[in-house]
Amino acid sequence: MKLCDLLLAIVFIIQIGIGLLGNAFLLFLYILTFLTGHKLRPIDSICVNLTIANLKTLLFKGLPQTIFYLGLKNFLYPIGCKLIQYLHRVSRSVSLSSTCLLCGFQVITISPNNSRWFQLKVQxxxxxxxxxxxxWCFYLFINFTMLGIMNNSRFMSNSTRWWHLGYCSVTAHDSFSASLYIIIFFLPDVICMAFMIWATAYIIFILYRHHQQVQHIHHPHISLRTFPEIRATHASLLLACTYVSFYSINSIISFCAFQFVIYHSFLMSTKQFIAACFPAIAPFVL
Structure with missing residues (x-):
């Protein structure tokens, strides 16, 4: 085993370990709250959904990659490789849509009484x-198309490209164009990210306006960081910026690897690490 592979394995073990413990602990708290007879808040249902998606993302992507860096290469058969990639993409997309749903629910919750969003507070x-x-149903269906473009090696031809993932290799025909790849896989995610950015900007605007309106009732010697609207603004910014940053970098690397058939060990390691960053730190942000 190479020294660099051992170091990468240690990095991934630490990242996945922190992420699994954080998400499992958060999920345990929600389950304990439910079992003890306490009623979960509506927003807790979204957090539970996000936590489950993050756990699956770490399991289906982080663990195979860690095993690869520990020295076991191409240990998944084609069917297992397709299934792992399918479940990872579903979990990753559900994580994004759950974060988008969380931002949308926050917009409805803090909207003023004279806003058009106020009518949705009850519903x-x-x-x-x-x-x-x-x-879950939507992304299970959308990502099912991935199984159609990953062909068995016995159907290989000169017009087929390889995706080397380390722990396995999958194939796709050149006829599967980049534009179709964007429409099927990236367009729904881009729509979610655009809405999440807009929702976060709207939340910041509402909280800032509220802070300006009630500023005269705050004690002059209290730090701005102690104001609840300021803390909520920082939390919304942190959640949105964290996901948008990691998702954007990972998507750019993934698209370049698909379009230009780029394979570099450091580039792919960076891509895998960034893909697992948000699921690992999301419970601590929540």
């Missing part, structure tokens, strides 16, 4: 669980 909690289920 929104009733649609949270169906919305979470819809996210």
């Amino acid at each position: 929104a909690p009733k649609h949270i669980i169906p919305s979470c289920l819809f996210c």
